[in-house]
Amino acid sequence: MTETRASVDRDTRDAIGDLFVDYAYFLDHEQFDDWLALFVESSTYKAIPRENVAQNLPATLILCENKAMIRDRLVALQQANEYNIHTARHMVSNLRILAATPEGYRVTANYAVFQTDQDGRTRLFSVGTYEDRIVRVDGELKFQDKVAVIDTASVPTLLAVPL
Amino acid sequence: MTETRASVDRDTRDAIGDLFVDYAYFLDHEQFDDWLALFVESSTYKAIPRENVAQNLPATLILCENKAMIRDRLVALQQANEYNIHTARHMVSNLRILAATPEGYRVTANYAVFQTDQDGRTRLFSVGTYEDRIVRVDGELKFQDKVAVIDTASVPTLLAVPL
Amino acid sequence: MTETRASVDRDTRDAIGDLFVDYAYFLDHEQFDDWLALFVESSTYKAIPRENVAQNLPATLILCENKAMIRDRLVALQQANEYNIHTARHMVSNLRILAATPEGYRVTANYAVFQTDQDGRTRLFSVGTYEDRIVRVDGELKFQDKVAVIDTASVPTLLAVPL
Numbered sequence: 001m002t003e004t005r006a007s008v009d010r011d012t013r014d015a016i017g018d019l020f021v022d023y024a025y026f027l028d029h030e031q032f033d034d035w036l037a038l039f040v041e042s043s044t045y046k047a048i049p050r051e052n053v054a055q056n057l058p059a060t061l062i063l064c065e066n067k068a069m070i071r072d073r074l075v076a077l078q079q080a081n082e083y084n085i086h087t088a089r090h091m092v093s094n095l096r097i098l099a100a101t102p103e104g105y106r107v108t109a110n111y112a113v114f115q116t117d118q119d120g121r122t123r124l125f126s127v128g129t130y131e132d133r134i135v136r137v138d139g140e141l142k143f144q145d146k147v148a149v150i151d152t153a154s155v156p157t158l159l160a161v162p163l
Numbered sequence: 164m165t166e167t168r169a170s171v172d173r174d175t176r177d178a179i180g181d182l183f184v185d186y187a188y189f190l191d192h193e194q195f196d197d198w199l200a201l202f203v204e205s206s207t208y209k210a211i212p213r214e215n216v217a218q219n220l221p222a223t224l225i226l227c228e229n230k231a232m233i234r235d236r237l238v239a240l241q242q243a244n245e246y247n248i249h250t251a252r253h254m255v256s257n258l259r260i261l262a263a264t265p266e267g268y269r270v271t272a273n274y275a276v277f278q279t280d281q282d283g284r285t286r287l288f289s290v291g292t293y294e295d296r297i298v299r300v301d302g303e304l305k306f307q308d309k310v311a312v313i314d315t316a317s318v319p320t321l322l323a324v325p326l
Numbered sequence: 327m328t329e330t331r332a333s334v335d336r337d338t339r340d341a342i343g344d345l346f347v348d349y350a351y352f353l354d355h356e357q358f359d360d361w362l363a364l365f366v367e368s369s370t371y372k373a374i375p376r377e378n379v380a381q382n383l384p385a386t387l388i389l390c391e392n393k394a395m396i397r398d399r400l401v402a403l404q405q406a407n408e409y410n411i412h413t414a415r416h417m418v419s420n421l422r423i424l425a426a427t428p429e430g431y432r433v434t435a436n437y438a439v440f441q442t443d444q445d446g447r448t449r450l451f452s453v454g455t456y457e458d459r460i461v462r463v464d465g466e467l468k469f470q471d472k473v474a475v476i477d478t479a480s481v482p483t484l485l486a487v488p489l
Contacts, residue, residue, distance in 0.1 A: 005344065005348070010173070010336070010340070013340070014173070014176070018168065018259075021257050021258065021259050022168070022259075024257055024273070025257065025259055025271070028273075028292075049446065050413060050442070051444075051446075087213060087314060089273060089275075089290045089291065089292070089314050090257070090273070091254060091256050091257065091273055091275055091290075091417060091419075092256060092257055093254075093256045093417050093418060093419045094347050094350055094351065094416070094417065094418055095347065096344075096347050096348075096351055108351070110350070110354075110415060110416070110417055112275070112415075112417055112438070112440065114275065114287070114290045114314065116213070116290070116314040116315060116316075118214075119316075119317060120212065120214075120313075120314070120315055120316025120317040121315070121317050122287060122289070122290050122314055122315040122317075123287070124287065124440070124448060124449070124450060126448070127415045127417075127440045127442070127448050128415065129354070129415070150446075151413060151415050151440065151442040151446070151448055152442060152446055152447070152448040153442075153445075153446025154445060154446040154447045154448075173336070177336070177339070181331065181422075184420050184421065184422050185331070185422075187420055187436070188420065188422055188434070191436075191455070250376060250477060252436060252438075252453045252454065252455070252477050253420070253436070254417060254419050254420065254436055254438055254453075255419060255420055256417075256419045275438070277438065277450070277453045277477065279376070279453070279477040279478060279479075281377075282479075282480060283375060283377075283476075283477070283478055283479025283480040284478070284480050285450060285452070285453050285477055285478040285480075286450070287450060
C-alpha cells in the first residue's frame, strides 16, 4: 500500500499548502465562518483514531456527512467551550500530495495541536495526520473530504475546536 | 477582522520563508550577531500574551523599541541563561502573508519552542504566533516589527532566548 | 562558524523538501523498505546528542556506517517495538540548505517526534535537527549522510523507529 507522490505544478502545490494554512489560521482565530467557507457543500469531515484506520475498523470519533453537519458540530463545540475556555494552536507540516486526478487531489499533512487554558498553560492536545480530498471550485481549492487521523485518542472529550 | 491573504511572487514568498528559518536557526545556534542582523536599525520587538491582544490590552511581556534595546535584552537573557543553562529548538510553520504594500509585508507564522536542560530533558516551552512586518533593505528582507503573540503566558521568567 | 545559505533552483529546493517529507512519511507509516530506498548504498546514519556536537565529542547514540547497518538497526528496533508498541509522528520544518556543490547538498531541518502508546496517549519523544548530506543518483535525491542531532538525550532506550 505504498503511496507514491503525485507531480503537480508549483502554483497548485502552493495553493494546496495555503489551504491548510488557512484552515489552521481560521480555527486558531475562531473565524469559523471563514473556516466553513473552505469546505464545499457536499463535504465530509471525519476524525478517526489511528488504530481504527490501521485495523480497517469503521468507528469514528466525529462523522459529519455534509457541510450542515459540520456547522452543527461547530456550534456544539463552541457551546461546550464556554465552560472550558481555552485556545488552540495548530502546527501543520509535512504536506504530501498523493494523487492528482480530474476529480481532485488526495493530500496528507501532519498536525500538532496545542491547547492553552486561561492561566496561560499550554499542553500538547493532539497529534495526527490529515488525509484529505481537495477539489477546485470556480478556481478555488476547497476541502471535499477532511479526515483527521488522530494518534492521540485519549482526550476526545476536551475537543473544543475541530482538529 | 478577517484577514485575507496577499498575493506575492514566488521568489518573495520563498525569501520570506527563509527569513523565518534564519531567525530560528540563529537563535537555536546562539548566533546572536547573525540574528540581530535580521532586524533593521529602527526595528521593534514585542512579546505579548495572546489574551491581551484579544482584549486590546496594551501590556507586553517584552517591549524593545529599537535595535539597541533588542541587543540589550539579548545580553540580559544570555547572562540569566548562565545560571539556567538550556538550549532552544524553534519549529516554525503555517507561514501566511497577510498584506504586501510598498511599505513592506505583514506576515504571520506559528511557532513552537522546545527547551532542553543539561540532562537532555525536553519540554514544550512556548507556542504562539508571529505577527511581523518585513521590509526590503538593499535587496534583502529584514524584520521591521517583530511581535510574538504568546499563547503560553505562564513561563516568562524562564525566557532564555527570544521567542 | 556562521553558515550561510546556498542558493539552489526552486525545483531542487522543492525536491529536497519532498525527500524529508517522504522520510518522515515512511517512518510514521512503518513502510521501512520505502524508507531504506531513500538512502544510497554507501550512506551513513548517525544520532548524536547535541551537547557532544557542541563540545566536538565523538560519542554517538547510533552509528550506522553503511546501508546494511541501517537495515540491521531497523530490524532490531522493530523487534524491540514488539514489546513496547507505540506509533511515531514526525513534524519536520525549518528546512535550510547550507551548501550546494557538485558532491551534493548539505541541508538542515528541525524535527519534533511525538510517540503515542496503545492507550492513545501522546508525548513529546524527541526534538532536534537533521544535518544531512544529500546526493542526486539517477535523477533522484537520496540521503548520503543522515545525522540526527538530538536535543532530547534522556530517552534513547525507548527508540522504536529511527529519528
